[in-house]
Amino acid sequence: MTMTPTEADEPTGAGTSDVPAPAGPTGLGRVAPVATYVLGRLTTAVVSLFAVIVAGFFLFRILPGDPVRAMTEGREVSAEQREELRRQFGLDQPLWQQFLDYAAGLLRLDLGISFQYREPVVDLILERLGPTILLAGTGTVIAALLGLFLGARAGWRPGGRGDRINTAVALFFWSVPTFWLGLLLIVLLASGRGFMPGLFPTGGMVSPSATGPLETALSTARHMVLPVVTMVAVIYAQYLMIMRSSLMDEKGADYLVTARAKGLRDALVRRRHAVPNALLPTVTLIFLNLGQVVSGVILVETVFSWPGLGQLFYSGLRVPDLGLVQGLFVVFAASVILMNLLADLVYPLLDPRVRP
């Protein structure tokens, strides 16, 4: 079966019209399985989310350490002050009561209060969401494009020199500790040692002297370079490897023989016929990673002092700031579940073979 992206759009259109199906017995006949499929996926997502909320709440509560003690460690606080903090955080309530309050709050999209920042967790998350999406989103898109491009080349001629070099390089970066790579880039490109000028900033998102929107944007772009490079270097291998193996599977397919028989050039066969089919498995991966974009790249954000959600989570875990970490946990999990759900729903549109 030959399928180009344009051809794929055709059946997709028919598939999406699941609810207002075209009149006629065939249309009606299709609604039921599609609805069942969608409903099934939705139920799974909701159940997972609920499990995550319960697990998140109780998991963080069995973390060793008392948040109030941790926050007041080494400080001159009175017993009354500790009690007051416990009261403010609701830690003086029985556990079931805390959970009920928390669950009730969730229904109102209220994630509670951060212990260390004394602000609604929702506000803190919204404040950090932008920087994280900017950094992790850019990183993911570049890593995916780079990985898919190189993977398609590597998989077309497996075992060739290009494949060997590409795969080795990608796997090298994949296995390098993120923290180490980040620091190495800072030392090489930011600190201005020896002959190397300090090309990029060592951390943060914008320089203190930047004023006005244009300057701020340029400064942010400059601050993004090293973190994005670090992130792309570490993760692009997974796209490369999936694309590579997926393309190798497609390589022997009959439709490629047909394509070649038509007299198409090799590069054209790859681009127009093999790659679109091989892309399918990577869709799931991309969606899964998109879900994780929100959780950011904790290590990258920490090395580069990037004010994102990953860094926020890290700061919350140290206390432990229960309000903050459980809120972030729910948001991270929810975004993965949501993206998974989307992948489940979109996949049949892209690939008729898995349609219900």
Add this chain to the structure above:
Amino acid sequence: MMENEAAAVANGNYVSGFDTVTAEDDTTVVIELDEPQATMESLRVPIVPRHVWEPIIEEQGEAFADYTGDDLPTVGTGPFVLTEHARGEHIRLEANPDHWRGAPGFDELYFRYYSEKDAAVEALRSGEVSFVYELTDAQITSLETLDNVAVNIADGKRFQAFTINPGAVTQDGEEFGDGHPALADRTLRQAIVMGIDNEEIVQQGANGQAVAAGGYVPPRYTDFHWAPEGDEAILDFDPDAANAMLDEAGYERGDDGVRVSPDGDRLELRMHVHADRPDNVQAGQVIDERLADLGIEIDNQTVDPGILSDALYDAEYDLIFTGWTVNPDPDYVFSIHTCDALPTEPGTMQGDAYFCDEEYDELYAAQLAEYDRAARAEIIHQLQEVLYREAVVNVLTYPNIMEAYRTDHVASLQLEPAEGGNIWGQDGYWAWWSAEPAEGAGSGGSGVSTGALIGIGAGVLVLVVAGAFVFFRRRSTVEDRE
């Protein structure tokens, strides 16, 4: 503060013991106390303008504790005014040209949060920032050789110690926890202290960047500091004497070389070490080895702070690490070892050692009531001698304060104290108020705007976050500022 309950709790011990406060005239305040209280002489109560605070208290009432007070600009009395705060990113302060002591040398202070200290050190190297603090020995070594960087190694304000569980009890005398029973014996505790060489911990644990400890108060506080000398120095490092003491007290060595208490308990002791403090980890290893020489087996538990804290409050430990920053007025760090600091019920301890001693409590009360500084210092020396002798709270070292700044950004600044003093964490604003820009600072394309001084909040994030927390809430948690 004295009338609003929430405000009183938030401000902790600032007004404890106050009976009445009256304004005699525009520039005189009279505070009457319930009883004499020497800490009054170094009580740093910020004076807040009534016309600013009164409406807030009226509006918030008992909800005062939830008031975040982060509307800018804030009202303050310092040489800089807070103008911008981006949580987890930076804090910007601008010079107050009308400051009564005179305008500061720099136009702006900009504090940047670094969640990775090594990156902050690189930022200093590149000239992106002007100042970094809380450095490690390795970081200092790498910065020392640079032309435009001055390294400042100051006398420590902090002590690193371990405490021995003497048998935890509540104020009512209820025993709890599972400390090793033999540790109730002072002879054993003293032998443990004699088996440890603080100088070795300075060398091994801190690469020489610390001072071996004697008393409880670090030497930078010259009059309150006490170190055992001559006949007082009964616990100097002397493993032979320690072994002899244990032999005599009936702690016999078993077949495996580990001693057994007269009650038949094997001397296998747990030791809880802060995994997040490298100097603690190193010190723990030294102690582990040295105590083996005495026939004491150590179960070295290098753990996260949370686990350590749980062990402490549940009294489920034998040896445990601790450390405090000591204020110019050391009252607080002594108060935590009075019998009043014992828990009212398990888990509620105010102190960190389950120490309770009648003589100590009497001395503690006496120093608090003594207004003559020399006489008070004498009592504080005696307090330290009791702590030393009882060997429950055992101070190991006073770690140095290590920081560095760019000399091409900052020409000069005031240390506190002037000799061997520190820059970051001073009592007051001397360093930043006195800092003078270097000739041509910021014109070298370093990205620093002219006249802007950039300090950075280096260190692990928890410190950074604590910094932010303290910034706005400093009067609600009364941080261990000095």
